[in-house]
Amino acid sequence: MTAAEATPDLDPDTVSGADDRAFLGHPKGLGFLAFVEGCExxxxxxxxxxxxxxxTRYLLLPENIGNVIGLQALQHGWYGGLEGQPFASRLFGDYTGLVYLTPILGGIIADRWLGRRVTLVLGGAVMAIGHLLMAFESAFLFALLALVVGVGLFKGNIASQVGELYDTKDLRRATAFQIxxxxxxxxVIAAPLVSGTLGEKVGWHYxxxxAxxxxxxxxxxYIYAKPWLPADNRPAPGAKADAAARLQRADVPRLLVLVLLLPILALALLVNQEIFNAYLVWAxxxxxxxxxxxxxxxxxxxxxxATASFSLLVxxxxxxxxxxxKxxxxxxxLDKMIIGSVFTIAGALCLVMAAATQGEGKxxxxxxxxxxxxNSIGFGHTLPVSLALFTKVAPRAxxxxxxxxxxxAFVGANLVVGTVGGWYSTMDTVQFWLLHVGAATVGLVAFVLLKLTLGKVLNAPQSG
Incomplete structure (x- = not known):
């Protein structure tokens, strides 16, 4: 039996991934994709x-906000005159929500027209332009727009290539996503130490x-690594109808369970996503x-x-x-995601304790x-594992x-964080973090119910 016959779910150009263990027991392509994603x-x-x-410290101050093209119009239009920290939290939440919304369009563009490789390269180029535009104060909104578009073209397509290195029955898949x-x-460890220090101590634009x-x-x-990556998925002209037919016949129930999983994931992610919003203001x-x-x-x-997340993910x-x-x-x-939720709740309770025990000082x-x-132990059981689940269930086309x-799920979590984070300035801090404990608890209960009622659907054999 040939390798291609033994692993029918893999493309002929990628079946070597079953035997390739050059990178920590995994295909060499995983190493390249991990480093490229690390840069992004x-x-x-x-x-x-x-x-x-x-x-909060600079751009939204009265003497600076007028220097940004379109920002005041946006503030008094879409955001109804919000100012200061609530405006910053809402704008941040909407930006990060859109960053996670556009990968859907990026995935469609890759699957139906350009293929993952071309789409990803375009996304990386647009992202680089967006980051460099952040060096110009007046171009702030244009930079955010470029980053939203660029991440959409880039992010989902690189993650899907990780999954394509493995047969659907290869148990290394979940570990690959953890790597x-x-x-x-x-x-994330390096970014605050380098870019964060440059921004806060030397100048924001540095x-x-x-970045x-x-x-x-x-x-x-990524361009250099082409020989070690999965073959591109640019569709043949007659392939779309067949893929759609297979999807309609066999895969709809499992995809519907994944859709049901999205709001549960959003609740489970709320605490983690708040770290970049109100948590930083509080700190x-x-x-x-x-x-x-x-x-x-x-x-x-x-x-x-990030140091805790790295160490504990390992x-x-x-x-x-x-x-x-053993x-x-x-x-x-799903079992791992349930375990992760328990640790997320315990982590959020630590924030409640920090607020409740604060005296007169810092x-x-x-x-x-x-x-x-x-929270990092919870992260290690939730984010990479849930992504591995989605790539396992997804029809290859x-x-x-x-x-x-x-x-x-990240769209929902960040949009909620944008609104809830704005409450930090006016809400009792203990209650603010208890709200996040409650969200994580609802997520835990929902994961358990999903496991008990529909868990077998996700583990059903995949069609063609």
Whole structure:
């Protein structure tokens, strides 16, 4: 039996992934995709780290807001005259929501017309332009627009290529996405230390410019890595109708379960997504960040979070590998997401404790660090695992589109965070974080109910 016959779900040009273990026991292409995504995420999280602080400390001040083309019109039009921190939180939430909405369009463009490779290269180029535009104050809104479009073309298509390195029955798939997310976490560690420090200590535009240069480096690396990546998926002229027919016959029930999973994921992600919004404002105002007479940049709290996420994602991945070796199997994706929700709730309760025990002075870092540790364990069981689940269920002809649909969970989470984050200025801080505990608890209960009622649907054999 040939390799192609043994792995009928793989394209002929990618079946070698079943035997390729050149990168940590995984295909060499995974290493390239992880590094490219690391560059893109460095750029993105540089933006995430600096954006709210940039707006609240500088851009939205009365003497500066008028320098931005169209910003005041947007403020008094769409946002109804919101000012200061609530306006920054809402604008940030809408921006990040749109960033996760456009991958649906990017997936459709790749699946139906351009193929993943061309679409991804275009996305990387547009993103680089957006990051570099952030170096010009007047072009702020144009930069956000370019980033929204660029991420849409880029993000879902690179994640779907990770899945294409593996047969649907290859149990390395979930671990591959955890490795993929480890590369992301390394970038999130580095972004605040480099771009965050440049932005807060040297000049905001230096931080944004650095993000653009790293994005260009990632794009060049992706172009170089072509021989080790899955074959492009540019569709043949007669293939679309057959793919649609297979989807209608066999895959609709499982795709409907994935759609049902989206709002549950959004609730589970709420605490994690708030880290880049109101949490940073809270840390800037209330955390004790002065050590030996030196005040460290607030953006370094993102490095604390990313360091915890990286370390614990490695630990979680190693633990389940050990567990599978000892017991012959491991929990499926939904089981891991349930476990993750428990840790997310525990982490959010640490923020409640930090607010409830604050005296007259600043908040020490014990409870915030405990939050980042517990929330990171939850992250390791939720985000990479849920992405692996979506790529497993997705029909091969529509992988990019389904991964784009996956990011609707982030759209919902960030839009809610944009609104809820704006309440930070007027709401009691303990109640503010208890609200996030409640959202994570609802997510946990919903995961359990979904597992009990529809879990078998997701594990049904995939059609053609």
């Amino acid at each position: 995420r460095f750029s993105y999280y540089s933006m995430q780290t600096l954006l709210v602080l940039y707006m 993929f997310y480890i590369a992301i976490q390394v970038s 931080g944004f410019g650095c 653009g240069l790293v994005m260009v480096a990632g794009l060049l690396l 800037d105002e209330q955390f004790h960040l002065t050590f030996f007479g030196t005040t460290v940049p607030t953006s370094w709290m993102i490095t604390v979070d 630990a979680v991945t190693a633990f389940w590998k050990w567990y599978a070796g 017991y012959g199997t491991e929990p499926d994706e 908040i020490g870092l014990f409870w915030p660090i405990m939050f980042h540790i517990l 529509l992988t990019g589109t389904v991964v784009g649909i996956y990011y609707l």
